[in-house]
Every structure is written in structure tokens, then in C-alpha cells.
Amino acid sequence: MMENERAVVPIGHQMGMPQLDRADILIIGNGIAGLTAAIEARRLAPDKRIVIITEQIHPTINTPALKQFAIGKLEREQLLAYPAGTERAERIHVVNAHVAEIHANSKYIKTSNNYGFGYDKLLIATGSAPQGLPEGTPGRNFDGVCTLHRLQDYLDLRRRLTEVSDAVVIGGGVHAIETVMGLLYWGIRVHWLIRGATFMSRVLDETASEIVLEHVRNNGCKVYTNTEVVGVVGRIGAVAGVITNHKEMIPCQLVLTCTGTNPVMTLADHCTLPLKKERGIIVDDQLRTSVPDIFAAGDVAALKNPLTGKYEPRALWYAAVAQARVAAASMTGHDDLANQSFGVQWHATHLGELSMLTVGSPLETGPNIMTLTDTSQGGYRRMAIIDDRLIGYLALGSAQPDSLAIKQIIDEGHPIRDITKELLKGSFDARRYLSQRHTYMAQAMLTGKLPSLPTGKPTGKLPAPALPAPMTTSARTSQVRSQPLPAVSMPTENRFGVSAPMPAQPAASMPIQAQRDTDALNPWRVERRTDTLMANPAISLSQGPTRQTDAIDRMQTQIPLAPVPVPASSLLEEDEEISPFTGSLPALPRQVVESTLEPVPVYRDAAQSAPTASGRNLWSYSGKQAVVRRERQTRQEENSAEKVERHPSHNLWSYVRKG
Amino acid sequence: MPNPVLLHKTGPQVMQELQACIGCNECLLACPALAEPITIDRLNHETLSGPISGPVARFARACYQCGACVPPCPVGLHRDAMMMWLKVRLLRSGGE
Numbered sequence: 001m002m003e004n005e006r007a008v009v010p011i012g013h014q015m016g017m018p019q020l021d022r023a024d025i026l027i028i029g030n031g032i033a034g035l036t037a038a039i040e041a042r043r044l045a046p047d048k049r050i051v052i053i054t055e056q057i058h059p060t061i062n063t064p065a066l067k068q069f070a071i072g073k074l075e076r077e078q079l080l081a082y083p084a085g086t087e088r089a090e091r092i093h094v095v096n097a098h099v100a101e102i103h104a105n106s107k108y109i110k111t112s113n114n115y116g117f118g119y120d121k122l123l124i125a126t127g128s129a130p131q132g133l134p135e136g137t138p139g140r141n142f143d144g145v146c147t148l149h150r151l152q153d154y155l156d157l158r159r160r161l162t163e164v165s166d167a168v169v170i171g172g173g174v175h176a177i178e179t180v181m182g183l184l185y186w187g188i189r190v191h192w193l194i195r196g197a198t199f200m201s202r203v204l205d206e207t208a209s210e211i212v213l214e215h216v217r218n219n220g221c222k223v224y225t226n227t228e229v230v231g232v233v234g235r236i237g238a239v240a241g242v243i244t245n246h247k248e249m250i251p252c253q254l255v256l257t258c259t260g261t262n263p264v265m266t267l268a269d270h271c272t273l274p275l276k277k278e279r280g281i282i283v284d285d286q287l288r289t290s291v292p293d294i295f296a297a298g299d300v301a302a303l304k305n306p307l308t309g310k311y312e313p314r315a316l317w318y319a320a321v322a323q324a325r326v327a328a329a330s331m332t333g334h335d336d337l338a339n340q341s342f343g344v345q346w347h348a349t350h351l352g353e354l355s356m357l358t359v360g361s362p363l364e365t366g367p368n369i370m371t372l373t374d375t376s377q378g379g380y381r382r383m384a385i386i387d388d389r390l391i392g393y394l395a396l397g398s399a400q401p402d403s404l405a406i407k408q409i410i411d412e413g414h415p416i417r418d419i420t421k422e423l424l425k426g427s428f429d430a431r432r433y434l435s436q437r438h439t440y441m442a443q444a445m446l447t448g449k450l451p452s453l454p455t456g457k458p459t460g461k462l463p464a465p466a467l468p469a470p471m472t473t474s475a476r477t478s479q480v481r482s483q484p485l486p487a488v489s490m491p492t493e494n495r496f497g498v499s500a501p502m503p504a505q506p507a508a509s510m511p512i513q514a515q516r517d518t519d520a521l522n523p524w525r526v527e528r529r530t531d532t533l534m535a536n537p538a539i540s541l542s543q544g545p546t547r548q549t550d551a552i553d554r555m556q557t558q559i560p561l562a563p564v565p566v567p568a569s570s571l572l573e574e575d576e577e578i579s580p581f582t583g584s585l586p587a588l589p590r591q592v593v594e595s596t597l598e599p600v601p602v603y604r605d606a607a608q609s610a611p612t613a614s615g616r617n618l619w620s621y622s623g624k625q626a627v628v629r630r631e632r633q634t635r636q637e638e639n640s641a642e643k644v645e646r647h648p649s650h651n652l653w654s655y656v657r658k659g
Numbered sequence: 660m661p662n663p664v665l666l667h668k669t670g671p672q673v674m675q676e677l678q679a680c681i682g683c684n685e686c687l688l689a690c691p692a693l694a695e696p697i698t699i700d701r702l703n704h705e706t707l708s709g710p711i712s713g714p715v716a717r718f719a720r721a722c723y724q725c726g727a728c729v730p731p732c733p734v735g736l737h738r739d740a741m742m743m744w745l746k747v748r749l750l751r752s753g754g755e
Contacts, residue, residue, distance in 0.1 A: 062682030062699075074684055080700045081682060318679045318734075325678075350733040357735060403735035404675055431668065431737075 022118030023051035025331055026109065028099050028267065029125035030054040032063070032081055032317065033298025033324040035092075037123055039082070040328035042090045048332070051093045053109070053117065058151060059084065064317050066154045067178050071185045079151070104273040104291045121293050121331040124268075124281060125324070128261035128299035128315055133170070139232030144239030145255045148179060157256075161186055164254045168242050170229055171258035172196055174349060177212065179258050180221050181352055190221045191250050193242075195228050203347075203358050204394065207373070208380050211396050215354045229255075263300040263313050278302055280313035286338045287327040295331055297323040303342065307361055314345060343411035344391075348403045355400040360384070360410045362392030374424045381426055388415045390423070397426055405430030668740040676736045677703050686728035686738040692721040706745045711752060719745045 025041050027034045030052045038050050061079040068074045087094050097111040108118040130147035133140040144160070147153060165188065169180050172194040183190045198209035213223050224244065231243045232255060241251040268275040276282040276290040280302030287295045298320040302311040314323075322342055329337035344360040362382045365371065370385045379397025383390060390410050395401050406423075409416065414437075422428040668676070682699045695714050705715045719742060728738035 064681035065683040068683050068685075073688070078684055078698050079682070080698065083698075083701045083704050086704070317681050321678045348734040350731075355733070355735070399730065400732065400735035402737070404672070404679060408672075431740075434668075434672075 021051075021116070022049075022108075022120075023093075024048035024120045025050045025123070026117060026119035026121070027052045027123045027125060028054070028109075029127055029298070029300075030056055030060050030094065031125060031127045031298055031320070032060060033127070033320040033327075034123070034125035035060040035082060035087075036321050036324035037125065037297060037328040037331075038092045039086070039090055040325045041332050042092060044328060044334050044337070045332040048120075049093075050091070051095060051117065052087075053095045053097055053099055053111065055096070055098050056150075057096065059087070061151060066148075066151065067182055069151075070148075070154050070157055070179075070182045072158070076151075099267060101270040102267060102272065102294070104271055104294060107293065119293075121295065123327055123331060124289070124294065124296040124300060125298045126264040126267060126300050128263050128313070130257070130261050131259045132257050133229065133232075133255075133259075137229065137231060139234050139239075142232055142234040142239045142255075143237055144234075144253055145232055145257070147257050148175070149261070160254060161188070164188055164252075166191070166250075166252040167254040167256065168193060168229075168250055168252045169256050169258060171260070172199055172201070173258065173260065174200065174347065175260075176258035177216065177351055178349065179256055180216060181219070183256075184219050184221060188254075191252065192216070192221050192223045193227045193229060193244065194223065194225045197225050203363070205363055205382060207375070208382065208394060208396055211380050212351065212354065212356065215351060219352060261299065261315055263302070265300065278311050280311070282311050285326075285341075286330040286335075287323055288330060295327045297327040306344075307364070314342075316345065316347060319345070341411065343407060346403055346407045348400060350400070353398060354396060355398065357393070357395045357401055357403050357406075359394075359403065359406050360390070360392035362394035364392055372420070372424050374426075376425060379426055381424055383420070383424060385416070385420075388417050389413050390416050393423065395426060399426070401426060401428060402430035405434060408434070668737065670744070673741055673744045674707070676741060677707055679734055679736060681734060683733060685731040685733065686736075689727045689731045690722075691725065691727055692723060693718060694721060702745075703741075706741050706748070711745070711749055715745070716749055719749050722746070 025038070025045075025048055027038055027050070034052055034054070038052055041048065041050055060081045062081045065074060065079055069076070069079060095117075097113060097115060099109050100112045101110050102122065103110065107120070107122075108116050109122070110116055128149075130149040132147050133145065139145070146156060146160075148157060167183050167188050168191045169176055169183065170193045176192065176194075177199065180190050180192050198204065198206055199212050200209065204212065213225075217223055228245045229242050230245050232239060233241045233243060233249065239253060239255055241249050242255055243249050263280040265277055265281060268277045268281055271291065271294075273291045275294065281289055281296040281300055283289055283296050283301045283303060285303070287297050287301060289296050299313055299315045301323060302313045303323075304311050319342065322340075326338050326340055326342075329335070329340075346357070346359040348355070348357045350356075362384050364384050368386055369391070372383045372385065374381045377397065379395065381397070382392075382394040384392035390406075393406050393410070406428075408414075416423065419428060419433060680699065680703055682703075684699050687693055687697065687699060687702070695717070697714050697718055701712070702715060702718075705711050711719070722739075722742045724739050724742065726739050728742075729736075732738065
């Protein structure tokens, strides 16, 4: 379907335009989704002409890090998402212009200064814009009524801080609470207005919300629940206070509205073919919109939520990166890479000393959903479980759990009967669990025991249950993913025959590499395989034993390949393929290890500042405690002394000023 | 039974963590081994692919995996595992 004939773009004649250019891949917007897609597309298609059109006058930045920028922990240069000059190094052309309309029939766009751009594939990554106060609110345009969304907004905030003693923050979400903590850090009296009765009512239950609000109150913020702003009072055009729906006036010099964002969809209205949109431009799992050759990714794209079936945008950093990579794979015709499941949503943040994590839908209730809660160790954890599978996890406490590992457990549908208690108590050691799991898998497959593994071990062979909602989607995507597999089963058999007898010879690895390229590119390949085998019993059951042994052969062939030493390496290249079963870390030469790590007494500060280290077995790498040299240590102590001076709390992410 | 393979996360996991990094620099601010200014974009970039520059290589050698970078991470990522990968890349590229 990607092989559409290239349309001729006769715009020069048609409209008398002075200039016309074209690109194979045209990307609108250089947020993280736009630039990630461009870089990924460059990797997948080295010869295509890739152009980014943007209105933003600065390079792509880490927008979540703007919170640190707001409290002066970071400088502007430290916000860059990719090293300076990446665009040029990757041969990505960046054009500064405003895109006015999309001519989808003839496949070109027109900028507001009458510049035409033909495209082969178009990606819309225009992001989102803050909502601000509702239209019609009196005084919403006064000086001092701001939103925080872009770099300029934060620069503006930092400029205003000196003249602010009281601030009002409006909104009941994560952005609002992070803004509150940032303002508290500067010693500003903060009044926080929440429309609902609880904080983040869709993600947190009442207990969790109360813990968070109590934490904020303890830090000096005044929280007003069930409160809305009906108007802003000003003096000579500048804010003097806000009036709430309880007919109360709160004096302030700054009003920050953190009431959410809307996707920027003006381009959808200026497209010659109808682009379907609801709350965002509707896309399928390969990020294709309703118009051929137009894709959307990032905050502007509305994907189907597997749980509710509704299309909604996921305005999160990680979602934007993941979507951009898939969009790049779709645009370059790498359908195998594009068939990647996004899995459940997750969000993690630190609120002062409190860390908060939500994965999936912990608040889901229903007849077959079991909910477990725990309040030990000063934290709060809530799990939603269907048939031994986790569907949602919520944790509040002093230590942040391994968020991505828990997401992986949910996405792959691991049985959690052995780890329920650890998860609930917040003492779950994800690294250990996943590592052991992979070891069991590898052992079972090497001994050919996989289909008849003893029950009770955390391995993949499960009775097929009535699949709950999250599993159905993953089953669907796996079905798609498993389709390309038979096509490459021939080379893998060859590969097994070639590689097994002489795994250490680099010469022999050459043809193997070539064959491996036909399979797919990492790193999704490993995940796809494990997914087919472990996470999805339905697939292997339905397709019978031959299918399974074929897959096992592939697993076995993978193992002798991994230790082959390769000279140049990167996580991206095919050489760097990592088998989750072997880990594929090469054995380090002994003298190198010793020269890198020198066993000297433990550095005290490090041990103290990492209270969770013992629990996570961070020192278990070497068995011995390795630290830098003595003279270096003193130098470090000086450095850290300086740091303490600059950031009074030293406990990072705690914005609150102490003493 | 002592467990010898808790060294690191697998490549796909490290890759995923690098993508999830929001670039807040908290791990670097907490690091006791960081001696010269390195920005998170460069560190992430070079952990992933491409040549490893001098400052990053020196930092990778100075890192002694104390784990001080892990608790401050607001999104719960493991910079220590990423650093381990950087070290492996450094060794493989003959940087020693």
C-alpha cells in the first residue's frame, strides 16, 4: 500500500508560486516526536530527503525538564534533547516556516509565505497548546495570567518571579502539582485551586489523592478543592487577584493555568481531503491518518485506548518518542517495525520527596477485577488484577519502583502470583525478577523443555484464560507481528547450522549477519519473539506444535550467536543484538575491570544518599565494593560541597527550600 | 544461591529507558564521579550509538556504579544500567 505512484506536483504552474521544493519525508513540527521521527527515518532510510518544517525558533528541547529549568537547576543549553548539530549530522533540513495548508490530492503543502513543498510521506507532529482559562472569563488577558508550556513561557516565568509574592495555580493534574512545587521552591505563597474534590480523580483514588494533597499542604501550599475561578481582578491591566466560585477573592500577582492541553489541529481543517479528528487527529496503530501518506505522532495524534476503545491523545513524553519511531518505520515502509504495540500508559514523577507512579488503569473496577491496596512503610500502593495478571499499578512513596519493568509485566501479561506480595509491599526487585525469568526461559528452551515447564515457575507457558481487555490488544498486535516469521524460517535454520559449530570465528559471522538483516532490526525483534512465545499462549496454541518448535529453533540459534565479538558497537546496530537470555555482555578482560574499578573504601555520601541501593542489589555487580581513588574522592567532596551551596536542598527534585 | 547475572538490564530494556529519559539531569547532579560538565543529551546519544567523545569516555571510566543516580530519577529509570552499557560500548570500541 506504500507503493503509491508519486504524484506530479504542478503547483508552480497552477498558482504562480515563486519557489517549489520537495522532500521524501516531510515532518511538520520539531518537538520530540518530529525530531525523533526524522532521526529514526534517517536510520531506516539513509538516502531519503528528510525535511522538518517548524515555527519553533529553537532546537528540540526536553520539555519535561523545563520544570528543572523553572527552578534554576538547569541552564538553557542543558535542555537540548539531542546534541547540538544533530540535524546537520543526520542530513535533516530544518525550514523555519508556518504551514498554512495541505494539498493531499497533489501531495504538497503550502507555507504562509507561499512556499510549496512536495512530499512523499507527511508527518504531522504539531503537538499541543495549553487551554488556559475558559473563553469569556473576565480578565483572562491581564498581564500575569500565564500558561506554562513552551520554553518562552518558562523564561517569562523566571523573569516575573522576583515581583511575585502570592501565586494562584489552577488545575488538578500532574502539571499543576509540579508547578506548585516549583513555585514553593522559590518561597512563593501558593494557592492551588482544584475543580474536583480530589487530585487527579481519573488516575488516583481518594486515599492516594489525600496523601499527595497532604504532602503539598505540609510544604506550605494552600489547597482549595471544589473551587473554580470565575474572574480575574486587575489593576491597570495587571493581575491583582482572582475571584472563586465561593465568592472569595484571593490576592495574587501571578495566575498560572495548568488546566490541560489541546492538540494543535488547525492543519486538519486546512487539508483538502478530510482528516478525521476528534480530540486529536485519529490514527491507527501504525500512526496512519485517514488520508493516504499522511501520518501523525505525538501530542496531536489520537490513538485508540485499548481499554475504553476511544480515540484519545497521549500527551506524554515517552508516548511521543515511541509513536515517532513507529511513524518513522511506517513512513519508510518498514512494516515489520511499525507493528509494535504501545502497551499501557504509564506516568512517573517526583513531587518533592514523594514519588508517584501509575501504570495501566489501577482504578478499573468490575466483577472479575481484584483490587489490592497497601499502606505500609508510609506509602500507598494499589493493584488491579484480572486472573493473575496485573492491569494497573499505582504507587506513592519515598522510593520510585522500576516503572518500565512494571509496564513490561502488564504489557506482556506475566503471571504475578509469585510477585504479588513484593509488588504490593513496594519491595519488588524488577531487575532480579526479569533476569531470573529469562534464565528459566533460556534453560527450558535449551533443554527442549519449554512446552512442558513445571507450573509455579514464572515462565511463559500458561493456560489460556479468558483474555481480559489489555490482553486482547496485545494478542491482536502479536498476531500481526507473527506474520512475517514464517518467511524467514529458512535462513534461521541455515544460521543454526552455520553458527553453532564455530561461534567464535568472525569470518563465519559475516554471512550470518547478512541473514540476520533479513529478519528484522533490533531491538524489537527480541521482544517480538518473546512475546510470541511467552506472553501470548493463545497464538502458540492456535497454531499448533510445529509453529512452536520453529520458534524454539529460532531461540536456540540466537544463543550461540550472541557472544561473537564485534568491533564497533551500538545499541542501534544489528551487531549489537542482545539476547535477553544471555544478556550478551561480553566477558570483560580482567585487567580492564581492575583498571576501571579500584577497590578502595566505600564513599560515604554515595551510600547515604542512596538508601534504596541495598534493596536493589546495586552492589551485587562485583561482589566487592569498588570506589574511586582517595584523591579523587576529596576532589569530589569539594564538588559536591559546591553543589549543595547552589541547590540548598541537595535532595534533587525536592523543590522546597529548607532553612 | 548467589546470583551472578544481576549486572545490567538487557539491551532492549536499556534502549527503552534511554527513550524514556526526559533529560532532567537529576542523575548527573547526583553523581559523585562526574568531574567535567557533560550534558544529558550527549550522554544518551553516545550511550546509544556513534563515537564516544573524550569527556564521556572519561566519565564512563570514572563511574563506579554506586547507584546514586537511581533514586533521584523522577521517572524511575536506571542510569547505572545505561552506564554499564556505555562501558561495554567503550570496551568494544577499543577505547581503553
